[in-house]
Amino acid sequence: xxxxxxxxxxxxxxxxxxxxxxxxxxxxxxxxxxxxxxxxxxxxxxxxxxxxxxxxxxxxxxxxxxxxxxxxxxxxxxxxxxxxxxxxxxxxxxxxxxxxxxxxxxxxxxxxxxxxxxxxxxxxxxxxxxxxxxxxxxxxxxxxxxxxxxxxxxxxxxxxxxxxxxxxxxxxxxxxxxxxxxxxxxxxxxxxxxxxxxxxxxxxxxxxxxxxxxxxxxxxxxxxxxxxxxxxxxxxxxxxxxxxxxxxxxxxxxxxxxxxxxxxxxxxxxxxxxxxxxxxxxxxxxxxxxxxxxxxxxxxxxxxxxxxxxxxxxxxxxxxxxxxxxxxxxxxxxxxxxxxxxxxxxxxxxxxxxxxxxxxxxxxxxxxxxxxxxxxxxxxxxxxxxxxxxxxxxxxxxxxxxxxxxxxxxxxxxxxxxxxxxxxxxxxxxxxxxxxxxxxxxxxxxxxxxxxxxxxxxxxxxxxxxxxxxxxxxxxxxxxxxxxxxxxxxxxxxxxxxxxxxxxxxxxxxxxxxxxxxxxxxxxxxxxxxxxxxxxxxxxxxxxxxxxxxxxxxxxxxxxxxxxxxxxxxxxxxxxxxxxxxxxxxxxxxxxxxxxxxxxxxxxxxxxxxxxxxxxxxxxxxxxxxxxxxxxxxxxxxxxxxxxxxxxxxxxxxxxxxxxxxxxxxxxxxxxxxxxxxxxxxxxxxxxxxxxxxxxxxxxxxxxxxxxxxxxxxxxxxxxxxxxxxxxxxxxxxxxxxxxxxxxxxxxxxxxxxxxxxxxxxxxxxxxxxxxxxxxxxxxxxxxxxxxx
Numbered sequence: 001x002x003x004x005x006x007x008x009x010x011x012x013x014x015x016x017x018x019x020x021x022x023x024x025x026x027x028x029x030x031x032x033x034x035x036x037x038x039x040x041x042x043x044x045x046x047x048x049x050x051x052x053x054x055x056x057x058x059x060x061x062x063x064x065x066x067x068x069x070x071x072x073x074x075x076x077x078x079x080x081x082x083x084x085x086x087x088x089x090x091x092x093x094x095x096x097x098x099x100x101x102x103x104x105x106x107x108x109x110x111x112x113x114x115x116x117x118x119x120x121x122x123x124x125x126x127x128x129x130x131x132x133x134x135x136x137x138x139x140x141x142x143x144x145x146x147x148x149x150x151x152x153x154x155x156x157x158x159x160x161x162x163x164x165x166x167x168x169x170x171x172x173x174x175x176x177x178x179x180x181x182x183x184x185x186x187x188x189x190x191x192x193x194x195x196x197x198x199x200x201x202x203x204x205x206x207x208x209x210x211x212x213x214x215x216x217x218x219x220x221x222x223x224x225x226x227x228x229x230x231x232x233x234x235x236x237x238x239x240x241x242x243x244x245x246x247x248x249x250x251x252x253x254x255x256x257x258x259x260x261x262x263x264x265x266x267x268x269x270x271x272x273x274x275x276x277x278x279x280x281x282x283x284x285x286x287x288x289x290x291x292x293x294x295x296x297x298x299x300x301x302x303x304x305x306x307x308x309x310x311x312x313x314x315x316x317x318x319x320x321x322x323x324x325x326x327x328x329x330x331x332x333x334x335x336x337x338x339x340x341x342x343x344x345x346x347x348x349x350x351x352x353x354x355x356x357x358x359x360x361x362x363x364x365x366x367x368x369x370x371x372x373x374x375x376x377x378x379x380x381x382x383x384x385x386x387x388x389x390x391x392x393x394x395x396x397x398x399x400x401x402x403x404x405x406x407x408x409x410x411x412x413x414x415x416x417x418x419x420x421x422x423x424x425x426x427x428x429x430x431x432x433x434x435x436x437x438x439x440x441x442x443x444x445x446x447x448x449x450x451x452x453x454x455x456x457x458x459x460x461x462x463x464x465x466x467x468x469x470x471x472x473x474x475x476x477x478x479x480x481x482x483x484x485x486x487x488x489x490x491x492x493x494x495x496x497x498x499x500x501x502x503x504x505x506x507x508x509x510x511x512x513x514x515x516x517x518x519x520x521x522x523x524x525x526x527x528x529x530x531x532x533x534x535x536x537x538x539x540x541x542x543x544x545x546x547x548x549x550x551x552x553x554x555x556x557x558x559x560x561x562x563x564x565x566x567x568x569x570x571x572x573x574x575x576x577x578x579x580x581x582x583x584x585x586x587x588x589x590x591x592x593x594x595x596x597x598x599x600x601x602x603x604x605x606x607x608x609x610x611x612x613x614x615x616x617x618x619x620x621x622x623x624x625x626x627x628x629x630x631x632x633x634x635x636x637x638x639x640x641x642x643x644x645x646x647x648x649x650x651x652x653x654x655x656x657x658x659x660x661x662x663x664x665x666x667x668x669x670x671x672x673x674x675x676x677x678x679x680x681x682x683x684x685x686x687x688x689x690x691x692x693x694x695x696x697x698x699x700x701x702x703x704x705x706x707x708x709x710x711x712x713x714x715x716x717x718x719x720x721x722x723x724x725x726x727x728x729x730x731x732x733x734x735x736x737x738x739x740x741x742x743x744x745x746x747x748x749x750x751x752x753x754x755x756x757x758x759x760x761x762x763x764x765x766x767x768x769x770x771x772x773x774x775x776x777x778x779x780x781x782x783x784x785x786x787x788x789x
Contacts, residue, residue: 039162040142041451042149042384043374044320049577052463052522052534054143054590054624056080056640060136060164064786066680066698067738067751069133069190071108071159072762076700076734078141079642079676080624081159085763085774087268088234089130089303089332092763095143096594097620097646097672098156098569103600104128105542107146107154110161110258112324113309114153118364118394118441127364129305129330131260132238134192135174135209137162143624144571144592145540147518148451148465151388155540155569156594164194165254166205166244172196173789180782183757184291185218186230188780204245212237218777221267221293223355223408231266231293250315258307267299269765269772272727275340286771290759291778295337295770296355297408303332319375319383326368333361335410338400341768355403356434361414366392380455392443397480399436415480436480438504441546445471451520459527465520475510475546508550514566516541530579541568542600547611564612567598586628594620595649601670603661613656617649618669634686639679646672648709660722663709671729675703691743697736704731707764725766732760734776740784747786754779 037045038057048055056078058068068074071091075081082099084092092099093106104126108115117127133139139161146154173195180188192211199205217230238260246252273286274294288294307328314321338358372386399415412418415436424431451465481504522536544565553560573592580587596618603613622644629637646669652662668674682696711726735756740749754776763774 038140039160040140041453042372043382044376048588049526049529049532050461050524052461052524052536054573054575054588054592056141056143056626058139060138063133063136063139065682065696065738067736067753067784070130071133074133074139074141076736077638077678077680077698079640079678079700079702080143081141082672082676082702083762084671086765087232087301087774088236088264089262089301090334091128091130092126092671093128093159094671095141095157096571096592096622097644097669098594098596099646099669099671103542103545104153105155105540107150107158108161109150109158110307111163111256111309112311112322112370113307113326113328114151114368114390115307116153116328116364116366116368116390116392117330118362118366118392127330127332127362129260129307129328131161131258131305131307132192132211132213132236133161134211135164135194135207135240137164143590144536144573145518145520145538145569147469147538147540148449148467148520149384151447151449151467151469153542155542155567163209163240163242163256164207166198166207166242167196168198168202168205168244168246170196171198174786175789176784176786178782178784180216180751180753180780182216182218182780183778185778186215186233188216188234188777188782189214203247204243207242207244208239209241210237210239216777217265219267219270219291219293221295221298221408223296223298224406228266231298232268233265235263235265237261252313254309254311254313256307256309258305258309260305262301262303264301267293267295268301269293269763269774270759271295272771272773274770275768290773290775295408296339297335297337297357297403298410299334299336299357301332301334303330305330318377319373321371321373323371324369326366328364328366330364331362333359333413335359335413337408337769339769341400355405355408357401357403357408357410359397359399359401359410359413359415361397363395364392366390382453383450385450386448388447388449390443390445392441392445394439394441396439396441397436398438399480400434401432402434403432433481435482437507438478438480439546440476440478442474443471443543445469445543459525461524461526463520463522463524467518468515469518469541470515471513471543473510473512473514473543473545476506477508477546477550478504479507480504508562510546510563512544512563514543516566516568530583532577533575535574537570537572539568539570542566544600544614545612550611553609553611558609560609560611561613564600565598565614567596567600567614569594569596584630588624588626590624592620592622592624594622596620601661603656613661615648615652615656615661615663618646619649620644620646620669622646634684636682637680640677642676644672644674644676652709657716658721660712660724661708662712662716662721662724667709668706670708671705673702673705673729673731675701677701687741691741693739693741695737695739697738699736700734702732702760705729707766723768725768725771727764727766727771729761729764732758734758734760745788747784749784750782751784752779752781753777 040051040055072083075083082094098105108128115129117129142158146158150158175193177191190213194209196207213236215233217233219232220229221231240258242256244254270291271293309326311324335357339356368390370388375383411432412421418424447467447469449467453463455461518539518541520538524534526532546563550560550562571594575590578587598614599618601615603611625641648663648667651664678700680698684692684694687693708724708726712721712724736753738751757779759775761773765772
């Protein structure tokens with residue numbers, strides 16, 4: 001993207017703005033911006049000007065019109081969200097430069113249910129469940145720490161997806177289908193539908209939603225001289241059932257079940273470079289062109305997620321009591337090539353045609369219970385107070401194995417399956433398993449929280465909130481098959497790898513308790529109905545954990561910390577929300593500074609073992625400018641400009657640098673672009689009494705970023721530090737276009753996504769095996785039909 005284009009984008013976005021959300025609207029002339037209503041403070045609907053924080057919000061209508069069906073899609077129209085993508089179902093959500101590859105820093109809620117997925121250093125992304133976004137009422141992006149009302153998982157913000165609830169009084173439905181052609185890839189077919197069924201008028205109703213995607217592969221993989229085309233075909237289906245029972249005007253119960261099953265046939269990334277294939281110090285292959293994968297092993301992915309939620313609400317007249325219980329279960333299997341890492345330690349059969357791969361299987365279960373009181377007092381004071389309890393359990397199993405040479409396929413997916421199939425036999429080379437380990441991780445946490453809003457003067461409101469959080473963490477690591485001979489512990493038979501089978505044994509256990517208060521203070525001055533100003537200071541907190549790779553690494557003489565501690569931050573911000581030109585323009589401006597202490601970051605020891613460490617301190621300074629412009633009836637412009645300067649405030653310790661993770665004061669935070677710009681334009685025109693034509697477009701620009709604080713130097717490598725494969729994510733520009741007609745209850749459109757055919761780096765995984773790049777699909781052209789009935 002040229003400098004002239006970039007300046008033009010910034011100018012457009014400064015004048016236009018982002019969020020254009022229409023969650024509710026008051027009576028207005030056709031040329032005014034709709035009044036924005038959000039539920040960010042968990043006290044029911046509030047005018048956005050009365051909320052003392054930065055919030056982006058998008059109506060379901062906006063999401064539908066711009067084909068927003070996932071968080072990745074949402075980031076196209078909201079650049080304050082940076083989504084690092086590691087394939088379908090694996091994402092890292094970053095708000096305001098709080099970038100961490102060691103677990104979630106952004107809370108994600110589906111209605112009243114927190115989406116929890118656990119974390120493991122061998123599972124990419126933050127492991128938060130990724131549900132398709134269909135039949136959604138609206139989405140809210142709450143920026144900055146939300147530790148008072150939404151908990152420790154919301155260290156840099158909270159993303160809330162609010163679904164459409166069952167309608168007690170009317171039958172309705174919707175069906176949508178689309179077919180698209182991907183440049184150089186397979187066709188992609190998507191469908192979703194909804195039906196609303198009142199069972200007892202004004203008392204009981206059910207709403208059923210379903211969705212599915214099929215095809216869309218565009219990655220070509222070459223194994224043993226044979227190229228397999230479009231290996232990343234996706235097979236996704238899911239659904240949601242909600243039932244609402246309202247026996248009285250004051251009392252209601254809402255129950256829901258969400259389910260999604262995802263399978264991808266093969267590699268979802270293309271390999272920029274592939275490391276030494278069968279011997280340490282061997283030649284590096286590449287660089288390769290986009291969409292070409294040269295890993296010698298097949299890399300399929302599958303996941304299944306189910307979530308049960310029950311929410312009861314009782315209106316007391318002076319407020320409401322809301323109680324929610326949830327139960328979630330996420331099962332995920334990912335296989336990635338691991339040929340060079342295995343061979344570099346001498347634990348694979350040497351010679352060509354001996355690919356190795358790593359299988360990561362995780363099963364995470366969680367349950368939550370929350371009860372809160374939300375006031376509706378007549379006086380100047382309002383209150384939200386509640387209690388929260390959560391139980392999490394993660395069972396993880398990782399296995400390095402030899403794949404089938406000719407095809408790169410796995411002879412068995414997991415350690416248990418290998419034994420069940422009789423593939424693990426004593427003797428060198430008789431077992432495909434090189435090593436295997438397991439981890440059982442359990443967390444119990446509870447919290448008490450409260451927030452008070454006091455209208456000191458008619459136009460001045462002060463907010464004070466606090467949350468006390470405590471967690472008990474227990475971890476048990478199990479060696480299922482050792483990576484190398486070692487001193488015989490209890491239960492270990494002294495065997496070697498590759499066929500001399502280890503008797504599984506518990507290698508270590510750990511237990512810790514962590515607690516922390518978080519706070520929220522703000523002042524809001526509503527100058528008049530069109531202008532509000534605010535200042536805010538808030539803190540966030542994230543629990544620590546155990547490094548699963550420590551025991552395996554120790555068998556090779558590599559020291560990794562057995563655990564890592566919590567991290568926390570303070571956010572200081574000020575903002576203004578303003579309507580201008582008789583409400584034809586809406587502006588939302590925020591400036592902020594974040595001080596982050598004990599920062600948890602991912603590290604790579606010997607180019608192979610992923611672990612987590614506390615790196616010290618970081619500072620983030622930023623500016624966000626959003627606006628919406630509605631100059632005439634039928635014409636709307638929206639846009640956003642976000643600037644983030646996130647950097648280390650202290651040098652990383654010498655021991656961390658020696659392990660291969662260098663960083664000095666002033667180094668930029670990984671995966672955080674300094675400048676992000678988005679713009680959206682839509683024009684509607686009445687073609688006849690019953691037909692409306694429209695055209696629309698949206699663009700996204702992100703400046704460059706890097707996968708590490710800084711690259712390891714040649715001198716450091718010569719001194720024994722492993723290469724960290726620091727990779728630049730170049731700046732990119734993405735453009736989508738759409739045109740269509742709406743008539744009666746139908747909407748027929750044609751669309752083009754990634755019009756410029758950009759192989760943008762949406763995510764990068766760099767290591768000894770390869771530099772893997774995750775890009776959006778190439779130019780995609782399709783047709784879409786929506787029918788309401």
